[in-house]
Amino acid sequence: MTTPANADDLGLCLCHGCGQACDMSGGAHTCNRCGAAIHRRKSNAISRGWAFLLAALVFYIPANLLPVMHTEMLGSGSDSTIGGGVLEFWEAGAWDIALIIFIASVGVPAIKFFSLGLLLYTAQRGSTWACRQRSQLYRFVELIGYWSMLDVMVVALVAALVQLRGLGTIEPRVGILFFGMVVVLTMFSAMSFDPRLIWDSHANEGGRIDGATD
Amino acid sequence: MGQQTDKRDGTGQVDVRTRRWGVSLVWIVPILAILIGASLVVRNWMQQGPVITISFHSGEGLVAHKTQVKYRSVVIGEVTTVDLAEDKKSVVANVQLSNDARSFATQGARFWVVRPRIGVGGVSGVDTLLSGSFIGADSGESKVPEKSFVGLELPPPITYDEKGKRFVLTASDLGSLDVGSSIYYRKIPVGEVVSFALQDDGKGVEIGVFVQAPYDSFVTADTRFWNASGVDMQIGANGLKVDTESLSSILVGGLAFGSPDFAPQAEPAADQARFQLFADRDLALAPPHGQAQYLQLRFDQAMRGLSVGAPVEFKGVEFGRVTSIQLDYDAARQTFPVVVDAVIYPQRLGPVHRKMLAVFKHTEGDMDGARELIGTFVEHGLRAQARSGNLITGQMFISLDFYPDAPKVAFDMAANPIIIPTLPGSLEQLQEQLQRVVERIAKLPLESIAGNLDGSLRELRASLKQFNGQTLPDVKVALDEVHKTLRTANSAISEDSPQRERMGETLDELERMSRSLRDLADYLGRHPESLIRGRPKAAGPADLEP
Numbered sequence: 001m002t003t004p005a006n007a008d009d010l011g012l013c014l015c016h017g018c019g020q021a022c023d024m025s026g027g028a029h030t031c032n033r034c035g036a037a038i039h040r041r042k043s044n045a046i047s048r049g050w051a052f053l054l055a056a057l058v059f060y061i062p063a064n065l066l067p068v069m070h071t072e073m074l075g076s077g078s079d080s081t082i083g084g085g086v087l088e089f090w091e092a093g094a095w096d097i098a099l100i101i102f103i104a105s106v107g108v109p110a111i112k113f114f115s116l117g118l119l120l121y122t123a124q125r126g127s128t129w130a131c132r133q134r135s136q137l138y139r140f141v142e143l144i145g146y147w148s149m150l151d152v153m154v155v156a157l158v159a160a161l162v163q164l165r166g167l168g169t170i171e172p173r174v175g176i177l178f179f180g181m182v183v184v185l186t187m188f189s190a191m192s193f194d195p196r197l198i199w200d201s202h203a204n205e206g207g208r209i210d211g212a213t214d
Numbered sequence: 215m216g217q218q219t220d221k222r223d224g225t226g227q228v229d230v231r232t233r234r235w236g237v238s239l240v241w242i243v244p245i246l247a248i249l250i251g252a253s254l255v256v257r258n259w260m261q262q263g264p265v266i267t268i269s270f271h272s273g274e275g276l277v278a279h280k281t282q283v284k285y286r287s288v289v290i291g292e293v294t295t296v297d298l299a300e301d302k303k304s305v306v307a308n309v310q311l312s313n314d315a316r317s318f319a320t321q322g323a324r325f326w327v328v329r330p331r332i333g334v335g336g337v338s339g340v341d342t343l344l345s346g347s348f349i350g351a352d353s354g355e356s357k358v359p360e361k362s363f364v365g366l367e368l369p370p371p372i373t374y375d376e377k378g379k380r381f382v383l384t385a386s387d388l389g390s391l392d393v394g395s396s397i398y399y400r401k402i403p404v405g406e407v408v409s410f411a412l413q414d415d416g417k418g419v420e421i422g423v424f425v426q427a428p429y430d431s432f433v434t435a436d437t438r439f440w441n442a443s444g445v446d447m448q449i450g451a452n453g454l455k456v457d458t459e460s461l462s463s464i465l466v467g468g469l470a471f472g473s474p475d476f477a478p479q480a481e482p483a484a485d486q487a488r489f490q491l492f493a494d495r496d497l498a499l500a501p502p503h504g505q506a507q508y509l510q511l512r513f514d515q516a517m518r519g520l521s522v523g524a525p526v527e528f529k530g531v532e533f534g535r536v537t538s539i540q541l542d543y544d545a546a547r548q549t550f551p552v553v554v555d556a557v558i559y560p561q562r563l564g565p566v567h568r569k570m571l572a573v574f575k576h577t578e579g580d581m582d583g584a585r586e587l588i589g590t591f592v593e594h595g596l597r598a599q600a601r602s603g604n605l606i607t608g609q610m611f612i613s614l615d616f617y618p619d620a621p622k623v624a625f626d627m628a629a630n631p632i633i634i635p636t637l638p639g640s641l642e643q644l645q646e647q648l649q650r651v652v653e654r655i656a657k658l659p660l661e662s663i664a665g666n667l668d669g670s671l672r673e674l675r676a677s678l679k680q681f682n683g684q685t686l687p688d689v690k691v692a693l694d695e696v697h698k699t700l701r702t703a704n705s706a707i708s709e710d711s712p713q714r715e716r717m718g719e720t721l722d723e724l725e726r727m728s729r730s731l732r733d734l735a736d737y738l739g740r741h742p743e744s745l746i747r748g749r750p751k752a753a754g755p756a757d758l759e760p
Contacts, residue, residue, distance in 0.1 A: 044238050051240040055247035062254050074345065078280060185243070192240075 013038050041194045048192035049120045056185035057113060059178045064106075066175035069155050073168040081175060082106065082151065104150040105179070112148070112186045115141045119193060126201035138195045145190055148183040152176055263291065263311035264319040268349070270365040273305035275327055275347025283309055283318075283325070283349040290315035290351060307365075309349070319361065322354020326366035338369075368393070370408070377427035378405065381483065383439050383469070385491035388419050390443040390467035397423055398442060398470040404429035407469065421491065423469065434480040436473045439491050440498035443467035474499045500562070507584060508631035509534075509556045511598045511612065512542070515642050517552040519610040520600055526556045526612045534558030536612060554600075555631065556612060560584070588632055592625040594618070597637040610639070 007013060013024045017036035029038050042048075067079030080088070082105045089098035115137050122134060155176045162170040275281065276296045283291035291311035299306050309325075311318055328350045331338050342348065350369055388410055397405040409422035425433055469491070473480075483489075492498035509526075517539055526534035538555040560567045574587055588596070595618040603611045614634070623635040638646065706713050738745065 044240065047238045048240040051238070051242075051244050054244035058244060058247035058251045062251060066254075077345075181247075185247075 008040065013040050041196055041200075042192060045192055045194040045197060046120055046124050049116065049189045052185045052189035052192060053113065053116050053120065056109075056182045056189060059181045059185065060109060060113070063175055063178035063182050066178065067173040068151070068175035068179060069158070070171045070173050071168070072170070074166075079173060082179070101151075104147070108144055108148050109182055109186065112141055112144065112190070116186065116189050116193065119198070123193070123197040123200075128201050131198050134198050135195055138190070138193065138198070141190050145183075145187045148186070149180070152180045152183065261313045263313040263316050264359075264361070265294070266309050266311060266319050266360075267306050267362045268309060268325045268365045269299060269304040269306045269362070270327060271304060271367055273307070275329055275342075276305065276307050276349075277346070280346065281307075281348055283311065283315075283351050284328075285315070285318070285351045285353070290318060291349075293349065307349070315351075318351050318353050319359055320354055321356040321358045321360045323360070323363060324352045324354070324366055324370055325363055326350050326369045328369065331369075376424075378425050379427075379430040379433065379483070379485045379487075380408065381423050381425065381433060381439075382486060382488045383421040383423060383491040384413070384418055384488060385421060385441075386418050388421070389441050391421060391441070391469065392467060395443075395467045395469065397425060397439075398468055399425075399429055399432055399472065401470075402429075404432075421469075431482045432473075433471060433483045433487075434473060435483055435487075436480045437471050437483065437489065438474065438498035439469055439471045439489050440495050441467075441491060441493055442470040442495075470495065472499065505559070505561065507534075507558045507560055508537075509558060509598075510629070510631045510633045511554040511556065511636050512551045512633065513554060513600055513636050513638075514549060514551050515600075515638055517554065517600060517610070519602065519608040520554065520612070521609070524609070524611050525603075526558055526614065528558075528563060528614045530613075531563060533560065533562040554612065585627060585632060588634070589625045589627060591616075592623065592635060595620050596634065598634045599637045600639045600642075602639065602641050 007021070011024050012021045014021055015031035015034060015036055015038055017031060018034040020031050020033040022031050022033075022038055024038070024040070030036065031038055064082055067081050067084075069080050069085075071078055071080060082101070086098050086102045086106070089095070089101065119134055119138055119141075122129060155172050159170050159172045162168055270276070273296050276293055278293055278295050281293040281296075282289045283293070289312075291309045293307050294310050295308040297306050297308075298304075317323075326349070327347050328342055329347050330340055330342050349365070352370060353375070391407055391410065393407055393409060395407040396403040397407070405423055405425035407421055408424045411420050411422075412418075413420055423439075471489075472495075520536065520539060522536055522538060524536040525532040526536065534557050536554055536556050540553045540555075542551050542553045543549075544551050560570075570587065574583065595616045596614060597617045597620050599613045599615065600610050601613045603609045617637060620635075620637055625635075626633055637643075705711060708714065741750075744750070
């Protein structure tokens with residue numbers, strides 16, 4: 001049993017825009033139907049992925065150190081960082097809320113960093129290890145990417161709603177900007193990565209990685 | 215971003231382009247991120263001010279990472295940790311100051327915990343009721359860096375940079391003053407008491423006051439401070455006089471200052487100048503005392519009603535006061551005189567004093583001269599007298615006056631203090647005179663007078679009895695006789711009585727006779743010769759007609 005020939009082997013490439021299979025042998029790198037630029041793989045995927053991931057990692061530090069929110073209640077103001085908030089809820093006994101905040105704010109970005117790092121590293125090395133699981137990991141990363149903005153949303157919502165002048169006000173602080181940047185950059189990183197890269201080396205070796213028998 | 219296509223079998227041109235851009239432009243993103251992160255770190259590091267430690271008596275209201283350090287309501291730092299001191303006697307708060315508050319980490323800076331305080335003078339720190347305590351700060355003058363401070367228990371009443379001047383007042387006691395008591399100038403609050411302390415020798419208190427600008431310029435070298443605490447009530451000859459500064463000063467005490475009207479316009483007093491604190495306004499604004507002169511007076515009568523502080527007057531002008539009253543024993547005379555010590559300020563007599571000095575050619579402060587002067591006065595009859603100033607309360611005062619009739623007394627030049635001879639008080643004099651009268655009355659021989667009087671009265675009664683028994687009946691008989699006589703006489707002269715008729719006839723007869731006599735006299739007047747010759751015959755009765 002043989003798998004069908006790769007598009008690459010046939011010198012074909014699908015247009016991103018209109019889905020036209022274009023012949024790449026002629027050196028054309030625009031779609032001969034709609035004129036969109038044609039890439040065999042996402043251009044520069046690995047280095048872009050690394051760059052965005054690195055930037056996100058850098059921003060992750062101030063996002064956790066700097067206060068994300070300033071709460072002013074009846075004259076007493078306090079800045080709260082993400083970690084501080086988690087600890088506060090935990091100490092107050094609301095461990096469930098603490099856990100949610102921890103997962104959403106600390107856990108998810110950390111998982112994304114780890115996953116993206118792993119994907120990028122293995123793709124760069126042309127590893128054939130656990131290709132299918134890596135693909136699933138990539139889809140998972142893309143999926144949770146949408147939900148990583150939870151903190152930013154909470155702060156934005158609360159800051160907009162709690163403006164009671166003398167009684168209490170909540171204002172966003174610069175930490176949340178960095179947090180948002182972290183989320184955006186990891187999403188960029190995930191978007192720049194081309195999951196097909198996982199399979200490239202596998203395809204070269206010819207064979208199935210997932211261990212499934214035909 | 216690079217738009218070059220990753221072409222496995224692409225043209226050489228593309229490959230060359232890829233190589234030229236060996237490093238993708240996307241790496242700008244992490245570089246930017248690192249730059250931003252680095253700038254944050256640098257900025258944070260630059261903003262980091264000094265860390266200081268402040269020890270407080272209690273850690274009440276201090277929360278790590280919550281309690282802020284504020285100066286003029288601006289946050290200049292934050293408490294990072296609150297720990298017990300090693301000796302467990304205080305609480306040490308570590309404070310991270312911001313960079314622009316570096317000047318607060320110098321010697322002389324003061325820190326205190328602002329808590330809500332409610333006093334009679336007002337309520338402060340209400341905002342901390344809701345927001346929690348914060349640490350108030352006040353920078354010092356010094357530039358010498360300092361890392362550890364001792365926190366104040368009470369907020370300092372005056373902050374370092376407040377414009378104004380500090381003065382030191384000396385008083386015998388604090389009265390009802392307290393830190394925060396107001397100082398009034400023409401009833402306007404212009405400052406407050408900032409500190410008080412006992413003098414080193416314990417014989418008085420020093421009260422530190424602060425007068426705000428621009429009022430501090432009204433404090434001159436001539437300024438007098440007086441205690442305006444409470445209500446000053448005086449009952450005098452002019453009636454009831456109540457003097458207060460303000461309600462607050464009644465409750466918490468206060469000070470007032472002013473300059474006497476006679477004081478020349480002087481330069482504003484220097485910072486930290488010292489002043490005396492007077493008990494009341496009248497005392498403070500009185501003319502300057504000048505040299506004090508001590509007197510001793512010995513009274514033989516009881517001095518009830520004379521109290522320490524009672525005024526000493528000369529011809530009604532107050533110029534001194536009584537400082538002590540003591541009972542003494544005079545062994546020689548075996549009496550108990552009352553020794554009254556008094557201090558007088560001759561300068562208070564004003565022009566009198568000046569002119570006296572000029573006349574006697576003395577200079578001020580010449581004690582011997584003053585002694586001599588008083589000696590002369592005593593020779594001329596200067597005497598002290600305790601007089602009753604108020605008949606209702608019986609309060610007495612010492613009056614100095616000239617009594618030229620007073621018995622001569624030797625003046626002791628050497629005595630110190632000067633002893634001025636005394637006269638009994640006016641009331642005492644009156645008492646004495648009355649006493650003398652009563653004594654004289656007591657000396658009268660009332661017994662014998664009464665005995666004699668009794669004897670005389672008895673005789674009188676006997677005489678009267680005799681008179682009644684014997685004389686009166688005789689008198690009655692005599693009176694009856696008289697009555698009868700009168701009646702007889704009456705009937706004799708009644709109109710229809712024969713006697714009266716006969717008397718009428720007699721009178722007629724007499725009338726006729728007198729007429730004849732007149733005729734005769736007339737005839738004789740015309741014819742005196744008839745006395746000798748007799749009446750001529752020819753003469754008719756017509757000749758007898760006058």
